[in-house]
Amino acid sequence: ENVKEVNLLKESIAWPETPSVPPGFSLNDTSDPAHSTFTILPRRGGGSWHVGDQLEVLIKVSDFRGRPRKSGGDLLYARLQNRAVFAGVAGKVFDHRNGSYTAVFSLLWEGDAQVEVTLVHPGEAVTVLERLTKEQPDRIYFESIFRSGSIKESTECNVCLKAPKQKLCNYTDLDTGEPWFCYKPKKLNCDTRMTHSKGGFRQRIKPMEEQLFKSGVNMKVSIPGSGPSNISILPELKGGKNENMKTGPAGYYYQGVWRTLDGTTVRQFNNATAISQCLKGKALHLYGDSTIRQWFEYLTSTTPDLKMFDLKSPKQTGPFMALDFKNNILVTFRCHGAPIRFGNLLISQMRYIASELKGLVGGTNTVVVIGIWSHFSTFPVEVYIRRLLSIRTAVRQLLTRHPGTLVIIRTANPKALSLYETLTNSDWFSIQRDKILRAIFKGMNVKLVDAWEMCLAHHLPHSLHPQPPIIKNMIDVVLSHTCPLGESSKGA
Numbered sequence: 001e002n003v004k005e006v007n008l009l010k011e012s013i014a015w016p017e018t019p020s021v022p023p024g025f026s027l028n029d030t031s032d033p034a035h036s037t038f039t040i041l042p043r044r045g046g047g048s049w050h051v052g053d054q055l056e057v058l059i060k061v062s063d064f065r066g067r068p069r070k071s072g073g074d075l076l077y078a079r080l081q082n083r084a085v086f087a088g089v090a091g092k093v094f095d096h097r098n099g100s101y102t103a104v105f106s107l108l109w110e111g112d113a114q115v116e117v118t119l120v121h122p123g124e125a126v127t128v129l130e131r132l133t134k135e136q137p138d139r140i141y142f143e144s145i146f147r148s149g150s151i152k153e154s155t156e157c158n159v160c161l162k163a164p165k166q167k168l169c170n171y172t173d174l175d176t177g178e179p180w181f182c183y184k185p186k187k188l189n190c191d192t193r194m195t196h197s198k199g200g201f202r203q204r205i206k207p208m209e210e211q212l213f214k215s216g217v218n219m220k221v222s223i224p225g226s227g228p229s230n231i232s233i234l235p236e237l238k239g240g241k242n243e244n245m246k247t248g249p250a251g252y253y254y255q256g257v258w259r260t261l262d263g264t265t266v267r268q269f270n271n272a273t274a275i276s277q278c279l280k281g282k283a284l285h286l287y288g289d290s291t292i293r294q295w296f297e298y299l300t301s302t303t304p305d306l307k308m309f310d311l312k313s314p315k316q317t318g319p320f321m322a323l324d325f326k327n328n329i330l331v332t333f334r335c336h337g338a339p340i341r342f343g344n345l346l347i348s349q350m351r352y353i354a355s356e357l358k359g360l361v362g363g364t365n366t367v368v369v370i371g372i373w374s375h376f377s378t379f380p381v382e383v384y385i386r387r388l389l390s391i392r393t394a395v396r397q398l399l400t401r402h403p404g405t406l407v408i409i410r411t412a413n414p415k416a417l418s419l420y421e422t423l424t425n426s427d428w429f430s431i432q433r434d435k436i437l438r439a440i441f442k443g444m445n446v447k448l449v450d451a452w453e454m455c456l457a458h459h460l461p462h463s464l465h466p467q468p469p470i471i472k473n474m475i476d477v478v479l480s481h482t483c484p485l486g487e488s489s490k491g492a
Contacts, residue, residue, distance in 0.1 A: 006385055009439055013381065013432040016095045018073030018123035018130070027211045028064040031074050031122035033218065035062040037226035038103070038117045051107055051236040055080070057091070057115055059101040059223065069099030073123030075428050076223075077414070078103035079457055080113045087113075088457040089252035107233050108252045114230045117223040120417075120427055125212040125219070128205070129428055133380060136204055140378045140424055142339060143199035144347075146188040156199060157182035159339060159383055169193065173337075176354045176390045180338050196350055198341040201424060213422045220417055220462070250450035253457055258473040264447075266473075267480045272303045275475075276327050278483040281365055283330040287353045288371035289340065291451070291465060292410060295369070295478070296320055296333040298471050306331060317345045336372045339379070357394035362402030367482050368395075371410035371451075373437065374464065377429035384433050388440045399445055408478055409441055413451040415464040425464070447481045449474055 019030075041056045043049055059076060061069045078091035091105040103117060121129070132139065142157040161168055161181045169190035171180040184190060213219050251260040260266055269275050284299075286292050300306050300322050306329060309321045317340075320333040335342060337352040353370060360368070370391065376384040395407055412434040414427045434452055441448075451466070454474060460467045466474070 002389055005389075006382065009385055009436050010381060012439055013435050015126060015130070016072040016097050018127040019071050021124050021127050021209065021212075023206070023208075025124070025208065027208075030063055030124045030212065031061050031069055031119060031218065032064040033119040033221040033223045035064065035066045036060060036119065036223045037062075038115065038223055038229075039226045040115060040228060040231060048234050049107055049231050050234045051110060053107045053233075055105040055107055055113075055115075055231065057103040057105070057117070059093075059103060059117055061099050061101070061119075061223075069123075071099060071123060072097035072101070073126055074101070075120040075126060075431075076101055076103070077118040077120055077456060078105070079116050080105050080107075081116055081459055082109065082112050082114065083459060085109065085111060085254065086256035086459070087111075087252065087254045088459060089249050090453045090456040092248070106249050106252075108249075109254055110233055110235055112230055113233055115225065116229075119218065119221050119223055120414075121422075122212060122218055125422075126428055128209050128212060129422075129426055132205070132423060133378065133429075136202070137379050139202045139204065140339070140341065141199040141202070142341075143197050144182050144193050145195045145197075145344075146185045146192045147194045148188050148192045151187055153185035153188055155183040155185050157196070157338075159379060173352055173355070175358070176352045178337065178352055178387065178390065193347055195344045195346060196338060196340070197344045201420065203420075203423065205423065210419060213417075213419050215417065219422065249457075250448075250453045251457075253473075256469060258454055258477065260450075260477070264477070264480060265485050266476055267483070267485065269476055269479045272305065275299065275303050275479065276305055276324060276329065278479045279324075279329045279331075280327040281329070282367060282482065283365060284332070284367045284369070284482075285356075285360065286331070286333040286369045286371075287356060288336055288369070288410065289374050290316070290335075290342075291374065291413070292369060292371040293318065293320075293333055293335070294465050294471060295475060296322070296331060298468075298475055299331055305329075313349070314343065314345075317342045317349070319349060336375075339375055341375050352390070354390040354394035357391070357398050360398060362398050362405030364404035366402070366404075367406045367408065367478075368398070369408045369410065369478065370395075373412040373430060373433045374425060376433060377425045381432060381436060385436060385440070388437060392440055392444070395441075395444065395446065403445075406482060407444075407446040408449060408481060409437065409446050410449045410474075411437060411451045413455040413464075413466060414462040416462050421464075427462075449477050 038057050038059045072095040076093045081088045087109045091103040094102045144157050146153045169182045305324045306322045318333050322331040337350050412430040
């Protein structure tokens, strides 16, 4: 029954056609940020810019010889910034598929605004990334240790392995249907599997193609303006029509504080007392990857009464538990199941999020946070779609059993890119999974923490694990959903 939805999801992330990368191609023929430009277009109707207006910027991409590109498919970011008042908002980029692009911004604060445009990847790099996933979905591989008495063996594992069934151990989860396989050990049985861990990375990329992923040359490099790159924004016109919804940003920063545009009032939880008062009597369950573990670490480090209970679990993988007996607060973290790329994880501690949710006692004092995206980058999107659909089913069942349960979904975020990071975890992969995540949970009674825009709009450099000021804003959003204005606990 999911076939139609899967096909629609795949159509929703279709990328504009990108240039081919034939053997012996020349880097000179590819997109060069230094030769490309952006131009601020005049205000529609003329006159000065006002809060509530929409700003349009025309981006023209050229190659290393200075010739205008004739095709689209480049990955570009755009944002408005005002460093003096710590303001920022992400823009939306439209690909005209002819070498030109339009970036559209909502004007949300008075004062100056600086346009910043970044080439993340040229179209040819996207071509290579797309080919890698088709041809080498197993370029990240995993291992398991099998042990019985003094005998110990290690074999390779993955979502899919090329071998006859009789040569494989089948660990497909009976509850969720999630597939997982390991090559059979030579001496031991399949049921002697003890651990799961990342095995390594096979880099099979043509030497010249590496030139498409050069930091400071054509990967996450600023594009200069052809004229002024900043504007002045006047107060909103009386009776003026607000066009913000056309670009639909999730929110923006002002004075370093994230303000959402979905009607949620983001409160500031600036001290341990405020956090404790909000979480008083509540259980907060965090499920996902290291970007969710980061939230657990933030809460335990900023709230002294919330003390870690030693479960003797590894620092990277967890599971973790923290308790505040005085305020009756429970906070837990558990990493998602395979293909998690952590160090040695005991099979006895491996859990799929959907299975955990099915065993959860929910209610008005239960908050569930889910963040799962980064570890699925190297696989075909169908693998990620299947995982999210099983989680969505479990969320629906939880909300049916206990409608008062608060469920919060964390989106993906952009990150710093090296060659290795790009081939395994490029922002281009993350953007696709981010769109799929939003589409799958659209219309459900869940809240979203838009980590993508919160990182893109901020002046700090991109990082897989966003820096503390951004994390603080994310936690403020989580706690604002947990303790909205008007509730009895007013610790903020």
